[in-house]
Amino acid sequence: MNSSLHAITQSFYDNLIAGDAYLIVLKGVWITVLLSVSGLLFGTIIAGFFCFLRMSKIKIFKITARIIIAVLRGSPVLLLLMILYYVIFANNRTDAVFIAVIAFALNSGSHIAEIMRSALGAVDKNQLEAARMLGFSRSKAFFAITLPQAGKIAKPVFQSAIVNLIQWTSVVGYVTINDLTRSVNSIGARTGDPFFALFFGILIYLGLSYTVYALFTTGERRLEAK
Amino acid sequence: MIKIKGLTKRFGNLTIFENVNVQVNKGECIALIGPSGAGKSVFFRSIAMLERPDSGNIYINDQDITQKGIDLNQVRQKMGMVYQGFHLFSHLNVLDNITLAPRKVKKQDREFAETKAMELLNLVGLEDKASFYPSQLSGGQQQRIAIARSLAMEPEIMLFDEPTSALDPTMTCEVLSIIRKLTKMGITMLIITHEMNFAKEVSDRIFYMDIGGIYEEGTPSEIFDKPKKEKTKAFIRKLKLFNFRIDSKSFDMVAMNAQIEVFCQKYNLGSKQVYNVRLFLEELIVELIKTCYTNSPPDIGFTIEYSDETNGIVIYLSYNGPDFNPLNNISSGFDNLGMLLIKRMAHKYDHLFENGCNSIIINL
Structure with missing residues (x-):
């Protein structure tokens, strides 16, 4: 009992304390968070744009958006990332993190665009008409009626899309970025005790995912209290 | 108040109504009756320009609202529409449902709008439901809220599109009694209804609409007791x-x-x-x-x-x-x-x- 406890503390020390390894892990967490947050931010902006095109009445916009969304949603984000890194940006020295943000923004953007579209489609059109009859302009009615209701409908799916995005950022090690996964992996390789380091990595990912969950629930409570 | 001249609406090749000419005076209450599928709802939606008529003119207070360049949002502020399916804003509570349009469209401040909303809730007998959400209310209550929501914009014209068709008899009574109250307030009203007794009792004139347009119009006793035209006779008899x-x-x-x-x-x-x-x-x-x-x-x-x-x-x-x-x-x-x-x-x-x-x- 005593010896196993000792082994764990030793392992903890070797993996995270020795040689300031925790700093490496923290840096990895920072990169993962940076990729997730900016991927989500730009992804949502792109998604809004894609969704607008996709729902447009102009056929050419609609079809183009449809094809782009289908391709992006149907291909692995890692391949998209590698194509951007090794093919498109191969000849200039663009920062790998910047390229990764583009890849994740595009990928999550296409998913979120579809989430938006289905949520907007699920809103009761009759309520929109009722608002128009009360004198709301088209855009005012959209912001007062359609958007809040669509937001409510989209929320659970949007939340899981964010968690998915966080987890998919773990592949950026392929393009030389030292994110959380890559840093715990290299620590494990160095100490020859990968179990502890990798397990610790999972705990951090879990923590990030549940932070998202917590943010959403408190946000919801605030909205309800309003 | 409302003057309709030569109004025609088609969906593709299908003519819903053609060359409709009617006039509704200020403060009048009109019941629009007729078989299902005669285009009564489309007629209402055309009056509100939610459906663009193919030809003809609609004058509201001598202003032709079918013309280009008319601010329809402005026009619709003077019109209230009450639907068969209520269509309350499901994400807002009763009070916000009523105050939303006065606040966002008429730019009234919250306090003023809410005071007025409470008066309207008093009118429809639902003061204690101000903080409820639509899904927590019965159909009759929802419809009374929908009426209050329309009234909050102080419309000159109210359009009721089968306001009681989705309600059971007791709820129908609740809603009809509110509409009766409104007739005494001098608002110009048009009501599509299948409640013939109600139509007879509350309306000043009745429009009988059949496929193609308004087929016969007259006072309740003219339409119900001695209809002149063939289709009206058949409809009244069939009732x-x-x-x-x-x-x-x-x-x-x-x-x-x-x-x-x-x-x-x-x-x-x-x-x-x-x-x-x-x-x-x-x-x-x-x-x-x-x-x-x-x-x-x-x-x-x-x-x-x-x-x-x-x-x-x-x-x-x-x-x-x-x-x-x-x-x-x-x-x-x-x-x-x-x-x-x-x-x-x-x-x-x-x-x-x-x-x-x-x-x-x-x-x-």
Whole structure:
């Protein structure tokens, strides 16, 4: 009992304390968070744009958006990332993190665009008409009626899309970025005790995912209290 | 107030209505009646320019709103529409439902809008429901909130598109009593309704709409008591008829009785009379199935007609088969107690046989 406890503390020390390894892990967490947050931010902006095109009445916009969304949603984000890194940006020295943000923004953007579209489609059109009859302009009615209701409908799916995005950022090690996964992996390789380091990595990912969950629930409570 | 000239609406090749010319004066209450699918709702939506008419003009206070460059949002502020399906904003509570438009469209401050909303809630009798969400309210309550929501914009015209069609009888009463109140407030109102008694009582004029447009208009007594045109006559007469067919021995008698009861209630018949109508039909039908249709499926139809003049009921029963009058074929014993009963209680009864078809007419 005593010896196993000792082994764990030793392992903890070797993996995270020795040689300031925790700093490496923290840096990895920072990169993962940076990729997730900016991927989500730009992804949502792109998604809004894609969704607008996709729902447009102009056929050419609609079809183009449809094809782009289908391709992006149907291909692995890692391949998209590698194509951007090794093919498109191969000849200039663009920062790998910047390229990764583009890849994740595009990928999550296409998913979120579809989430938006289905949520907007699920809103009761009759309520929109009722608002128009009360004198709301088209855009005012959209912001007062359609958007809040669509937001409510989209929320659970949007939340899981964010968690998915966080987890998919773990592949950026392929393009030389030292994110959380890559840093715990290299620590494990160095100490020859990968179990502890990798397990610790999972705990951090879990923590990030549940932070998202917590943010959403408190946000919801605030909205309800309003 | 509202003047409609040569209004035409088509969906593709299908003409909904053509060349409609009507005028509604300020403070008037108009009931729009007619068969389903006659285009009553489309007509309303055209008045609000939610559907663009193909030709014609709509003048609201002498302003032609079909012209280009008209600010329809401004026009619609003066119009309230109440729908069959209420269409309350499901993400907002009752108070916000009512204050949303005054605040966002008319830029009233919250306090002012809410004070007024509470007055309106008082008017529709739902002050205690201010913080409820639409999903927590009954249909009748939702519809009263929808009316309050429209009134909050202080409309000059209210359009009611079948406001009670989705409601059960008690809720219908709640909503109709609110509309009655509004008629006294001098708002110009148009109501699409299938509640004929309500239309008769509350409206100044009635528009009868059939496929193609407004077919006949007049005061309630002109339309209901002496309609001039063929289709109107048929429609009004049909309101007073109830038809039912029986083509299987296992027909749903419970449903039949329920429908007869609903029909009779529309004309305020006493419960004794309703009971008699049901009893007569039940006895006759059971007797006919027993004697005439032992080997074949029954082929019986009946019509109940209500007559204003005598306040009485006439039952027309017809059935195919050999010449047979159950009312004359009474043997002794308890078997035919039912037939005996009918003979005693009916004011008058007749039996006819023509071309293999029997018919019995009973006056109650």
